[in-house]
Amino acid sequence: xxxxxxxxxxxxxxxxxxxxxxxxxxxxxxxxxxxxxxxxxxxxxxxxxxxxxxxxxxxxxxxxxxxxxxxxxxxxxxxxxxxxxxxxxxxxxxxxxxxxxxxxxxxxxxxxxxxxxxxxxxxxxxxxxxxxxxxxxxxxxxxxxxxxxxxxxxxxxxxxxxxxxxxxxxxxxxxxxxxxxxxxxxxxxxxxxxxxxxxxxxxxxxxxxxxxxxxxxxxxxxxxxxxxxxxxxxxxxxxxxxxxxxxxxxxxxxxxxxxxxxxxxxxxxxxxxxxxxxxxxxxxxxxxxxxxxxxxxxxxxxxxxxxxxxxxxxxxxxxxxxxxxxxxxxxxxxxxxxxxxxxxxxxxxxxxxxxxxxxxxxxxxxxxxxxxxxxxxxxxxxxxxxxxxxxxxxxxxxxxxxxxxxxxxxxxxxxxxxxxxxxxxxxxxxxxxxxxxxxxxxxxxxxxxxxxx
Numbered sequence: 001x002x003x004x005x006x007x008x009x010x011x012x013x014x015x016x017x018x019x020x021x022x023x024x025x026x027x028x029x030x031x032x033x034x035x036x037x038x039x040x041x042x043x044x045x046x047x048x049x050x051x052x053x054x055x056x057x058x059x060x061x062x063x064x065x066x067x068x069x070x071x072x073x074x075x076x077x078x079x080x081x082x083x084x085x086x087x088x089x090x091x092x093x094x095x096x097x098x099x100x101x102x103x104x105x106x107x108x109x110x111x112x113x114x115x116x117x118x119x120x121x122x123x124x125x126x127x128x129x130x131x132x133x134x135x136x137x138x139x140x141x142x143x144x145x146x147x148x149x150x151x152x153x154x155x156x157x158x159x160x161x162x163x164x165x166x167x168x169x170x171x172x173x174x175x176x177x178x179x180x181x182x183x184x185x186x187x188x189x190x191x192x193x194x195x196x197x198x199x200x201x202x203x204x205x206x207x208x209x210x211x212x213x214x215x216x217x218x219x220x221x222x223x224x225x226x227x228x229x230x231x232x233x234x235x236x237x238x239x240x241x242x243x244x245x246x247x248x249x250x251x252x253x254x255x256x257x258x259x260x261x262x263x264x265x266x267x268x269x270x271x272x273x274x275x276x277x278x279x280x281x282x283x284x285x286x287x288x289x290x291x292x293x294x295x296x297x298x299x300x301x302x303x304x305x306x307x308x309x310x311x312x313x314x315x316x317x318x319x320x321x322x323x324x325x326x327x328x329x330x331x332x333x334x335x336x337x338x339x340x341x342x343x344x345x346x347x348x349x350x351x352x353x354x355x356x357x358x359x360x361x362x363x364x365x366x367x368x369x370x371x372x373x374x375x376x377x378x379x380x381x382x383x384x385x386x387x388x389x390x391x392x393x394x395x396x397x398x399x400x401x402x403x404x405x406x407x408x409x410x411x412x413x414x415x416x417x418x419x420x421x422x423x424x425x426x427x428x429x430x431x432x433x434x435x436x437x438x439x440x441x442x443x444x445x446x447x448x449x450x451x452x453x
Contacts, residue, residue: 002064002074002102004091006082006109010038010196014110022075022107028067030060031077031087038196039077048072055136057087061094068102081111085132085160112219113158116191119201121233123189123221127155128236133170134161140170147174151181156227156236159220163211171211171220178206178222187223187234190214203229253450255281260451262286271299274448275423278441282433291426298397298421302371302442305396307331311370312439313363315339315356315380315402319373322436327443336370338363356380361387368393375435378402378411385414397421399438401430 003022008014015038023029023042033051036043043049052060060076067074078086088106095102117124129150135143150157157178162171178186184207192200192215202213206222214220227236259280265273268289276289306312309332314320320337328335338344338359348358356377363370364387372395374381381400387393400415402408405428412424425434 001105002068002076002091002095003105003107004076004078004082004086004088005107006080006084006086006111007035007038007077008110009080009112009115009194014115014195015039016107016109019107019109023077025073026075027072028064028074029077030064030067030074032060032079035077035079057090058094060087061091064091065094065098065100065102069100078109079112081109081114082106083108084111084130112160112191112194113221115194116158116189116201116219116221119191119194120189120221121230121235123156123187123223123227123234123236125236125238126224126226127153128158129153129155130158130160131174132160133163133167133174135167135170143170144173144177147177151178154181154224156224157222159222161216162218162220163214164216168211171214175206175209175211182206182222182225184208186225187227187229189221189234191219191221193217194219201232203232203234252281256451259286263289265452269297270448270452271297271303271445273452274445275299275438275441277448277451278437279425279434282437288429291429292423293416293426294423295421298423299438299442299445301421302397302399302423302439303445305371306333306439306443309333310396311336311367313337313360313367313370313372314435315360315374316376316432318432319375319435319439322375322433323439324443327440331443336363336367354379357383360384364393369396371396371399371439373399373401373435373439374411375399375401375430375432376403378404378407381411382407382414385411385418388418388420389414395420397423399423399435401425401432401435401438403430403434404428 005019005022007019020042023039024044026047028048030050032054036049036051050063064074064076076087076091082088083106095104113130131146186206188204188206188209190202190213223234224236227234256277259277272294276292279288279292280286312333312335314337316339317337320335323335339355343362344355344359348355354377357379360380360383372384381402384398398415398420400412402411408428415422415424423438
């Protein structure tokens with residue numbers, strides 16, 4: 001049996017009871033000789049203690065496996081947590097490679113960055129990461145990539161193995177990388193010998209960080225862009241105090257602004273651009289601006305018609321349902337959809353029409369000057385286009401957004417030949433949601449100035 005035990009950063013206050021118990025029950029304890037001083041009073045008489053040098057991690061693991069095979073209850077100690085930059089990894093690797101049936105267990109401990117977090121107060125309040133600057137077993141190029149990612153990602157970052165006699169330049173390089181992404185005033189803590197009698201914590205800033213004050217017994221903690229100092233503490237906010245409720249309207253407004261940021265707003269007329277923004281918001285696809293076409297000032301003309309209380313005729317109830325009720329109530333508009341009336345069903349049967357076409361044909365007789373909004377049936381759009389062409393109706397405008405494969409493109413080509421104000425979702429794209437979106441765009445054209453210069 002091998003237990004890999006984390007003994008914390010130093011001192012019994014940071015040594016978990018489960019770790020103390022494991023040490024007291026051990027037949028053999030193996031570790032870096034410097035660490036035995038922190039557990040001396042827990043080691044039972046007769047326990048064999050095997051101390052090795054700092055660079056002899058593999059040898060420690062090999063001895064542990066040998067002793068476990070001999071039947072001893074073995075403990076391998078490491079500072080902090082046994083699984084974080086400590087002995088668990090190499091012990092498990094060696095045990096797996098040995099082919100022996102060895103029982104393994106990891107006993108957790110308090111890692112140095114956790115101890116530093118408690119000493120500093122609340123620096124780990126948001127996302128954080130740990131990076132070791134030791135390049136003994138990890139290439140520096142790999143370490144530098146991780147540094148750049150942490151700096152760019154705005155993580156609170158704890159630096160292990162920051163500096164030694166032979167590795168004296170890496171921390172300075174890290175500092176220069178962080179300064180490319182983070183303000184020089186970012187709080188930094190140098191935590192020396194945490195949990196031990198020599199403990200010392202120095203607060204400074206990223207710009208003022210003196211790497212010569214750091215050694216192998218130090219942990220360096222770098223705050224993120226929100227971290228601030230308060231008395232002797234470092235605080236990284238979670239966002240509780242600056243969070244505000246987001247209503248549906250606020251979310252919509254933020255979405256519109258994000259869409260506008262990715263468009264060349266000088267390239268298009270304002271009413272076309274506003275209709276495109278609304279379609280992009282509906283689809284989540286910026287390419288929809290390329291599938292929108294309209295006659296000159298069509299949305300502007302529809303806006304004037306709608307705010308004057310004009311009637312809207314739709315081919316299907318889904319378009320009717322998608323038009324914002326608050327606009328209808330504000331301006332007193334009536335929305336007509338005759339899809340499911342007895343008269344429509346009778347006409348469809350008598351003349352061999354689709355219900356949508358029959359409903360639109362009846363509505364055209366009753367409301368020949370309405371705004372016609374087609375979001376589903378190309379047959380309905382063909383009916384309206386043909387009636388306009390024959391001069392039997394004179395609509396305030398037509399929105400053509402039927403979707404599908406049969407007669408869809410042909411119906412839209414008919415609409416393009418008309419002199420009435422019209423808006424089209426090109427090709428086979430469209431649908432009831434886009435037809436309703438375009439009506440809502442016409443209703444709200446006066447608000448476009450909030451987003452479009």
